[in-house]
Amino acid sequence: MELFHTIPSIDFLGQRRWVMPVTLLFLVAATGSLLWRGLNLGVDFTGGVVLEYAYPAPAELGAVRATLEGGGFHDAVVQHFGSSSDLLVRLPPLAEGQKGALLSDQVTATLVAADPGVELRRVEFVGPQVGAELAQQGLFALAIAMLGIFVYLMFRFEVKFAFGAIAATFHDVVFTVGWFSIFGIEFDLTVLAAVLAVVGYSVNDTVVVFDRIRENFRTMRRGSPEELMNRAVNETLSRTIMTASTVFVVLIALYFFGGKVIHNFALALLIGLLVGTYSSVYIASATALMMGASRETLMPSKRDEELDALP
Amino acid sequence: MHVNRYPAWKNALIISLVLLGALFASPNLFGDDPAVQVSHATLVGDPSGLQRRVEAALAARGIAHHPAELREGRLQVRFDGTEVQLRAADVLRAELQDPNAVALFLAPRTPDWMRSLGLRPMNLGLDLRGGVHFLLQVDMDAALGQTLERYETDARTLLRSKDINYLVVARDGATVLARFREPTDRDAARTALAGEYPELTLTDVEGAEGAALRLAPSEVRMREIRDAAVQQNITTLRNRVNEIGVAEPIVQRQGADRIVVQLPGIQDPAAAKKILGATATLEFRMVAGPDETSAKMFRERDGNPVALKREVIARGDQVADAQATIDVDTGGPAVSISLDSVGGRRMGATTAANVGKPMAVVFIENLPTTRIAADGSKLTERRRVETVINVATIRSPFSSRFQVTGLEQEEARQLALNLRAGSLAAPVDIVEERTIGPSLGADNIEVGLRSALLGFGLVVLVIGIYYGVFGWLANIAMVFNVMMLIALLSLLQATLTLPGIAGIVLTVGMAVDANVLIYERIREELKRGQTPQAAIHAGFERAFATITDSNITTLIAALVLFGLGSGPVKGFAITLSLGIVTSVFSSINVSRMMINAIYGGRRVERLSV
Numbered sequence: 001m002e003l004f005h006t007i008p009s010i011d012f013l014g015q016r017r018w019v020m021p022v023t024l025l026f027l028v029a030a031t032g033s034l035l036w037r038g039l040n041l042g043v044d045f046t047g048g049v050v051l052e053y054a055y056p057a058p059a060e061l062g063a064v065r066a067t068l069e070g071g072g073f074h075d076a077v078v079q080h081f082g083s084s085s086d087l088l089v090r091l092p093p094l095a096e097g098q099k100g101a102l103l104s105d106q107v108t109a110t111l112v113a114a115d116p117g118v119e120l121r122r123v124e125f126v127g128p129q130v131g132a133e134l135a136q137q138g139l140f141a142l143a144i145a146m147l148g149i150f151v152y153l154m155f156r157f158e159v160k161f162a163f164g165a166i167a168a169t170f171h172d173v174v175f176t177v178g179w180f181s182i183f184g185i186e187f188d189l190t191v192l193a194a195v196l197a198v199v200g201y202s203v204n205d206t207v208v209v210f211d212r213i214r215e216n217f218r219t220m221r222r223g224s225p226e227e228l229m230n231r232a233v234n235e236t237l238s239r240t241i242m243t244a245s246t247v248f249v250v251l252i253a254l255y256f257f258g259g260k261v262i263h264n265f266a267l268a269l270l271i272g273l274l275v276g277t278y279s280s281v282y283i284a285s286a287t288a289l290m291m292g293a294s295r296e297t298l299m300p301s302k303r304d305e306e307l308d309a310l311p
Numbered sequence: 312m313h314v315n316r317y318p319a320w321k322n323a324l325i326i327s328l329v330l331l332g333a334l335f336a337s338p339n340l341f342g343d344d345p346a347v348q349v350s351h352a353t354l355v356g357d358p359s360g361l362q363r364r365v366e367a368a369l370a371a372r373g374i375a376h377h378p379a380e381l382r383e384g385r386l387q388v389r390f391d392g393t394e395v396q397l398r399a400a401d402v403l404r405a406e407l408q409d410p411n412a413v414a415l416f417l418a419p420r421t422p423d424w425m426r427s428l429g430l431r432p433m434n435l436g437l438d439l440r441g442g443v444h445f446l447l448q449v450d451m452d453a454a455l456g457q458t459l460e461r462y463e464t465d466a467r468t469l470l471r472s473k474d475i476n477y478l479v480v481a482r483d484g485a486t487v488l489a490r491f492r493e494p495t496d497r498d499a500a501r502t503a504l505a506g507e508y509p510e511l512t513l514t515d516v517e518g519a520e521g522a523a524l525r526l527a528p529s530e531v532r533m534r535e536i537r538d539a540a541v542q543q544n545i546t547t548l549r550n551r552v553n554e555i556g557v558a559e560p561i562v563q564r565q566g567a568d569r570i571v572v573q574l575p576g577i578q579d580p581a582a583a584k585k586i587l588g589a590t591a592t593l594e595f596r597m598v599a600g601p602d603e604t605s606a607k608m609f610r611e612r613d614g615n616p617v618a619l620k621r622e623v624i625a626r627g628d629q630v631a632d633a634q635a636t637i638d639v640d641t642g643g644p645a646v647s648i649s650l651d652s653v654g655g656r657r658m659g660a661t662t663a664a665n666v667g668k669p670m671a672v673v674f675i676e677n678l679p680t681t682r683i684a685a686d687g688s689k690l691t692e693r694r695r696v697e698t699v700i701n702v703a704t705i706r707s708p709f710s711s712r713f714q715v716t717g718l719e720q721e722e723a724r725q726l727a728l729n730l731r732a733g734s735l736a737a738p739v740d741i742v743e744e745r746t747i748g749p750s751l752g753a754d755n756i757e758v759g760l761r762s763a764l765l766g767f768g769l770v771v772l773v774i775g776i777y778y779g780v781f782g783w784l785a786n787i788a789m790v791f792n793v794m795m796l797i798a799l800l801s802l803l804q805a806t807l808t809l810p811g812i813a814g815i816v817l818t819v820g821m822a823v824d825a826n827v828l829i830y831e832r833i834r835e836e837l838k839r840g841q842t843p844q845a846a847i848h849a850g851f852e853r854a855f856a857t858i859t860d861s862n863i864t865t866l867i868a869a870l871v872l873f874g875l876g877s878g879p880v881k882g883f884a885i886t887l888s889l890g891i892v893t894s895v896f897s898s899i900n901v902s903r904m905m906i907n908a909i910y911g912g913r914r915v916e917r918l919s920v
Contacts, residue, residue, distance in 0.1 A: 001777045002834075054750070101445075101741035105581040121751040123443075123580060127742035130446065141875035148867040156860055190810055193872060193880040197817065197887065200868030204821070204861040208828065211857040239824075239831040242777065246770045246827075247820035253766035254813055259758035261438070262813050269817070 003238045012233045013226050016286040023283060027171060030178020039181050042188030045135040047093040047128035049104050056117035058084035064111070071110035082260050086121070093128050101125055138192045142173070145196055149203050157210055158297045164288030165206045168279035172202045175275045176268055190265040198272025201247070205240065205280040212236050213285065217298045225294050229285045237281075244277045315847050315911035317904055325904050328896075329791055335798035338421045338432040344377070344389040345396035346418035348558045349403060361386055368406040374399045389418050393753060415441075415576035415749065416558035433800045436808035436882050437745070439759070441752035442575035443583055446743035447548075449568045454540035454737035455485065455533065462511070462526060463487050469507055475499050478521070487526040488516070497522040537568065543736035545570055550732035551586055570739070580746045588741070590677040591726050592627030592734045593648075593715065596620055597661070598669040598702060609673060611699045612717070619671050619699070624661045627675075629654030631711075633730035635723040638716050644723040645716045648730065655711030663708035672701040672715050674726070677738055759812035766816045767793070774823055778830050779919035784905045785826035785898065792822050792890075792897035799889050808882030818890025821865070825898035828854040833920050843915040851903055858895060866891050 043050045061078050064087060068076045073091065081088040089107060104123050111118050126134070146166055153162035176198055180187045212232035220228055251273060255266035317325075349365055362379050365386060369376050376399065377389040390396040396415060403413045417440050419432050437444050459482050466489060467480045477500065478490040491497045501513050501524060510532040516523040528536065545562055548570065552560045561573040577583050596619040599606035606618035631651045638645040650658055662670070675697050700717035718726060747755075771789070774782040796815060800807060833850030841849065866888060873884035910918065 001779075006838075007835075052751070054748075101584060101744050104744065105584065108581070119748060119750065120580075120746070121748040123744055123746035125741070125744040127448075127740075129448075130742045137875050141871050144874075145868045145871040148871065149864050152864060152867060189880055190883075193810060193883050196868050196872045196875075197883075200865035200887075201821070203864040203868070204824070207861040207864055208857055211860060215853075235835070236831075239827050242827045242831070243821075243824040246773055246823045247817070249769040249773060250766035250816050250820035253762045253769060254816055257758060257762035257765055258813060259755060259762070259809070261755065261809055265810060265813060 003241060007231075008234050008237055009230075010234060010237075011230060012281055013230050013286055013289060016282070016290075019282045020286065023171065027174055027178075030174050030181070033178055033181040034174075037181050037184070039177070039187045040184045041135070042186045042191075043090070043124050043126050043131070044189040045126075045131050045138075045187070047126050047131035049089075049091040049107070050122075050124040051089040051091075051104055051107055051120065052081060052122035053087045053089065053108075053111060054119040054121050055085045055087065055115065059087055061087075064089075067110060067114040068107065071106070073107060073110070076107070093131070134189060138189070141196060142192075142199070145199050146170070149199070153203075153207070153210075157214065158293070160291040160293040160297055161210050161213075161288045163291055164284045164286075164293070165203055165210065167287040168206050168276075168284035169199055169202045171279050171283055172198055172272055172276045176272045179271050180264075180268070185264060185267070188264070190262060191268045194265045194268035194272065197269060198276060201269075201273065202276035202279060205243070205276055206284040208239065209233055209236050209280055209285060210288075213288075214298050217295050226289060228295075229289060229293075233281055233285060240277060240281065244273060247273055315844055315907045317907050317911075322904055325900050329795070329901065332791065332795035332798040335430065335802050336794045338419070338425050338430045338801060339797055341420035341422070341432070343417040343419045343432070344391070345393045346387055346389040346416055347396060347400050347403065348414045348416055349386040349388070349407070349412055350414075358386065364406065365403060368402055369399055372398075372402050374402065387418055393749060397749075414555070414557050417576075431801060431804065433797065433807045434804050435756075436806045436811065437573060437575060437752070438747050438809045439752050439756050439807065440575050441747050441749035442573065443577050443580045443747075444743075444745040445572045445574075445584070445587065445741050446565065447544075447570045447572060447587070447739040448742045449541050449544055449570065450738045450740060451537055451540065451568055454536055455528075456482075457737070458528065458536050459485070459487055462508070462528070465508075466504060466526060469503055470500055473499070473503050475503065483525070485527070488523055489526065490518075490520060490523045492521055494522040497524050500524055540736040541568060541570065543733070544739060547733040547735050548572060548587060548739075551589075551728070554728050554732055555583070555586055569742070576749070580744065584741060584744075586725075586728070588677075588739055589725060589729050590675070590735055590738055591722070591729050592675050593630070593726070593730070594626055594673040594675060594697075595624040595658070596622070596671050596673060597624065597665060598671050609671070609697055609699045611702075617671065617699050617702065619673070624670070625650055625654040625658050627730055627734050630730040633727040635720075635727040636714070638714065641716065643716060644718055644720040645714050646718065646723050646727045646730070647714045648712070650711040652711070658713075659708060659710030662705050662710070666705050666708060669702050669704050671699050672717065674698050674700045674718070674722075755809045759809050763812055763816045767819055770819055770823055774826070778826075780909075781826075781830055781833075781906065781918070781920040784902050784909075785823065785830070787905065788826070788897045788902040789819060789822055791901050792894050793819065795893040795897065796886065796890050799893065800886065805885045805889075806882055807886070810880060811882030811886045814883040814886030815890060818887060818894055822890070822894030822898055824861070825854070825858045825895060826902060828857055829898070829902075830920050833918065837918065837920075843910065843918045846918065847906060847910065851899070855899070858899065862891050862895055 061080065064078050065076070068078065068089070075092045077090040079088050080086065091103060091107070104125050108120050146169060149169070150162050150166050153165050173195055176195055177187070179185075180191065209232055212235055213229050216228040216232050217225070223231070248270075251266055251270045254262060255270060258266055349361065358381050362381070365388065366379055369388070374395060375391065376395070379386055379388045381387075388399065390399060400413050400415055407413070417435070421430070421432055463480055463482055466487060467477075470477050470480070470489070476492060476496050478492060480487065480489045482488075489500060491500065497515065501515075504511060504524075504526065505513060510529055512527045512529055514525045514527070516525050541564060545564060549562045552562060552572065552574065557574045557577060559575055561571065563571045565571045572587060574583055599618040599620045603618065603620065605621050607621055609617050609619055611617055629651050630648055632649040634647050636645050636647050637643070675695065677695050701715060771786045774785055776782070778785065793815065796818065799805075829850050832854045833846045836846035836849045837843065869884055869888040869891065873881060873888060875884075
């Protein structure tokens with residue numbers, strides 16, 4: 001079976017004249033939402049308590065709220081989680097000096113006193129200090145990952161290509177995180193892990209195209225950089241679509257059947273996969289081209305030849 | 312002319328790596344049984360008696376179980392389902408009258424001969440097996456405070472013994488300040504202190520009230536104090552965790568002042584918190600006479616004030632052993648105590664010199680207290696509560712073995728446990744808690760496996776249909792990839808979490824990428840008119856650099872994630888990084904070997920790619 005019998009000749013780079021403005025528009029929307037609305041940060045980053053309970057029978061939210069109110073937990077937010085007999089109770093971040101770990105026990109004791117059949121399924125308590133640290137570490141990790149990839153690509157390719165790849169990756173991250181902001185989906189530690197995996201995947205995808213560009217620059221005597229880049233994108237198109245599809249079906253399985261805990265994780269990866277594929281076709285090469293990438297920038301160095309000659 | 316054959320040694324190497332993978336992955340095929348682990352303090356010396364009692368109790372309630380086994384001094388009983396396991400645990404807790412004696416865990420069904428070879432199944436994370444994860448913050452201010460208090464008393468004793476006059480020696484922030492009437496006294500004190508405590512920095516302070524000397528522990532000493540506090544807390548927490556009988560607990564330092572505690576199978580996080588954070592300890596002091604000037608006021612249980620001497624005869628940390636028992640005279644709860652040699656000698660000397668005088672036992676606890684803050688919210692704080700539980704007249708001298716009464720039964724049990732396990736060098740606060748109930752853990756395994764199998768199946772179908780024979784070879788290589796990934800995870804005893812399962816699934820999706828790159832390249836070469844053999848050769852050759860570049864960049868992201876990660880996220884980073892390594896090996900070497908075996912070294916008209 002084949003997607004394309006002959007290599008397609010779509011003018012991807014020629015489309016940058018409208019692709020770039022549209023992409024920028026999306027990025028501005030995502031950034032705007034991040035600035036204005038911010039992220040619906042999960043308990044991992046804000047600190048606070050999340051408790052999951054399983055009731056023996058469908059539970060009335062009002063009754064549970066009243067029970068908690070009676071126990072003195074005025075700030076508790078109660079909602080159904082997955083089914084009508086599963087409940088999620090959230091308590092806001094705690095002030096300095098409060099012992100959140102005891103708070104969760106008190107909530108459980110209050111609910112069990114009202115209905116002995118209640119089963120505690122999950123507790124996530126994160127102190128405000130730890131939450132702030134996790135958020136900080138997350139941003140730091142993201143920056144380090146991008147930097148590491150940039151440096152690697154600078155050595156393996158050239159700074160203009162490294163810049164193109166990082167621009168594409170940055171686009172994917174902003175778009176994915178922006179999506180979570182626009183739709184107010186909870187952003188927790190596992191989603192952050194997914195965003196980092198998106199970074200890995202997106203660069204992976206871009207590098208495949210760049211490798212082909214390098215090869216074309218070296219082996220084809222004729223053609224402008226734009227033509228050769230276009231050719232590279234087209235040549236790798238069926239691979240791009242195939243790989244995106246296999247990862248896509250896997251993520252669909254995770255999204256629908258992987259359980260509530262990794263639902264948002266799979267969602268972040270799905271969005272990242274789609275925009276990552278788009279960006280390595282439309283953005284990475286176009287950015288390198290706009291930065292003035294040419295045949296000369298990728299003339300083979302001795303080290304590269306040795307590396308390429310490996311079996 | 313390319314013949315596409317691997318030399319025999321290369322085939323042998325690849326096949327042996329795959330076989331090794333199969334061997335190390337095999338322990339995971341057996342699955343595990345829900346089980347309980349029973350350890351009982353008073354029956355430690357008589358395991359077969361414990362075994363008989365446990366089996367009798369289960370039989371009486373008609374609970375079906377596998378034969379009980381003794382492993383490392385603890386009794387393990389396996390059951391056929393989680394419900395039976397939970398019921399059995401309740402029965403055994405009631406039978407042994409000790410909630411801490413019974414721990415739930417998953418016992419791997421791996422045969423003994425495999426275990427003896429060091430072959431173990433993957434380690435399941437708490438999100439898959441249930442349990443609690445705590446991150447404890449050690450209260451360093453308290454640790455420093457205790458040390459300063461010790462310097463304060465020691466300095467006073469030293470000055471008194473050298474007949475140096477001082478006005479007052481007291482804590483002042485992170486230092487101790489000693490005031491003197493005469494500067495000459497201060498000079499004498501400085502010499503004496505510098506000789507005895509070289510780790511203290513001594514500075515003169517001139518104030519309106521006369522000469523003073525500031526005693527400050529050096530930076531190095533402060534760091535030592537902090538390190539020692541964390542280390543001692545880890546030891547104490549390990550002992551406590553062992554006392555409550557958790558199967559496969561983890562107690563580890565994290566960073567400068569934090570400790571991670573993971574207790575798989577614990578169902579009651581509240582009880583675990585109580586035991587981990589407990590600070591209950593004892594002090595023995597003489598009751599102060601009416602004309603005593605430096606007495607300290609305490610309260611008895613009923614609120615009556617009682618004045619005790621400042622000197623402490625013995626402390627909880629000098630207790631060598633403690634057991635909760637019943638007092639023979641009153642029938643009430645008691646704790647029998649054996650002091651270590653230093654404490655025993657002090658106790659012997661003091662009691663011998665004070666026959667006929669009253670001695671008091673002070674029970675010290677850090678209790679959480681709740682108060683309503685100004686804004687109406689509840690504030691929970693920890694407060695040190697010291698209560699005199701017992702004042703008794705010394706009838707005759709005693710030294711290291713005696714009994715303490717005046718406690719409730721639960722308090723006596725808790726105190727005995729704390730005295731045995733050692734006290735915390737500094738109080739700990741729980742700054743993070745993640746508890747997964749056992750049923751949620753089981754659910755997570757189920758959804759994880761189901762989605763993984765489904766994703767895997769879909770990829771196999773897509774690749775098989777799209778690439779024909781080559782596709783199915785890639786699929787076989789992918790099975791080997793997953794197998795080797797599981798083998799590596801088992802070998803390293805890395806922890807598998809739910810995001811970790813997602814990582815495996817994602818690796819499968821991405822591992823195919825290498826084969827896709829190679830196959831697309833082969834197709835291109837064929838279209839260019841290359842012979843099948845040359846196309847295979849060029850396909851693998853040319854795709855190699857691309858595969859390396861693209862996987863190294865992903866690996867960079869995965870490794871950073873590993874550094875960032877805690878718990879589940881780390882599990883994801885581990886499977887992702889290891890998966891990249893195994894997938895490159897399997898999609899390049901394993902599939903090449905199979906393709907060579909099928910097509911290599913003969914005339915091929917057409918390739919099914």
